[in-house]
Amino acid sequence: MNDSHDEFRHKIIGHWCTYCGDNAEEFDHFPPRAVTNYGLLVPCCRECNSHISTLYAFSFKDRSLLAKDKIRKKYAKLLRIPEWDEEELNDMAPHMRDSVLDGQRIQEIIKQRLAWDSWSYLKGIDIKNDIERIVVEIDLILGNMKREFDRSERLNKKNDQDLLKPKKSRQRACMAEYGAIGCDMVG
Numbered sequence: 001m002n003d004s005h006d007e008f009r010h011k012i013i014g015h016w017c018t019y020c021g022d023n024a025e026e027f028d029h030f031p032p033r034a035v036t037n038y039g040l041l042v043p044c045c046r047e048c049n050s051h052i053s054t055l056y057a058f059s060f061k062d063r064s065l066l067a068k069d070k071i072r073k074k075y076a077k078l079l080r081i082p083e084w085d086e087e088e089l090n091d092m093a094p095h096m097r098d099s100v101l102d103g104q105r106i107q108e109i110i111k112q113r114l115a116w117d118s119w120s121y122l123k124g125i126d127i128k129n130d131i132e133r134i135v136v137e138i139d140l141i142l143g144n145m146k147r148e149f150d151r152s153e154r155l156n157k158k159n160d161q162d163l164l165k166p167k168k169s170r171q172r173a174c175m176a177e178y179g180a181i182g183c184d185m186v187g
């Protein structure tokens with residue numbers, strides 16, 4: 001957290017996690033440190049931070065969607081708990097009823113975290129610094145970087161193919177040559 005590289009980042013102070021609205025205990029580096037030293041430090045809960053910190057997600061939207069996706073997968077079982085009505089609950093043994101009610105309470109919290117509007121929260125948190133403009137700028141730079149990355153990936157692939165081509169044809173030429181010599185020798 002006290003990394004000296006963070007001095008180039010704008011720190012946004014907020015009580016709630018940018019990605020799910022839970023208690024914010026840490027900061028997420030957006031964009032990730034692997035990409036650049038510049039950008040934002042956004043309030044983040046420990047869970048979301050560990051879910052997305054190692055992932056190389058571009059754009060603020062991608063990161064928000066990813067955090068939600070991780071929560072959805074982690075609590076899939078809890079989210080499947082059916083709703084029981086008052087009568088059904090009353091028919092249950094007390095310990096059973098308590099565990100169902102506990103499950104439903106946690107399920108409700110998970111649903112609220114999944115419905116959290118990251119974008120609105122972040123925009124509203126620090127109006128004087130115009131976070132929206134900063135995020136849009138970062139996303140634009142990241143988009144360009146990604147395009148550049150994809151382009152160089154394509155170029156590398158193409159270069160590999162180009163390098164392989166003459167090698168293959170050289171190999172074929174050699175084989176043909178030796179094959180011919182072999183044939184001559186056998187003949």
Ligand SMILES: [Zn+2]
Nearest residue numbers: 017020045048
């Ligand atoms: Zn969170």
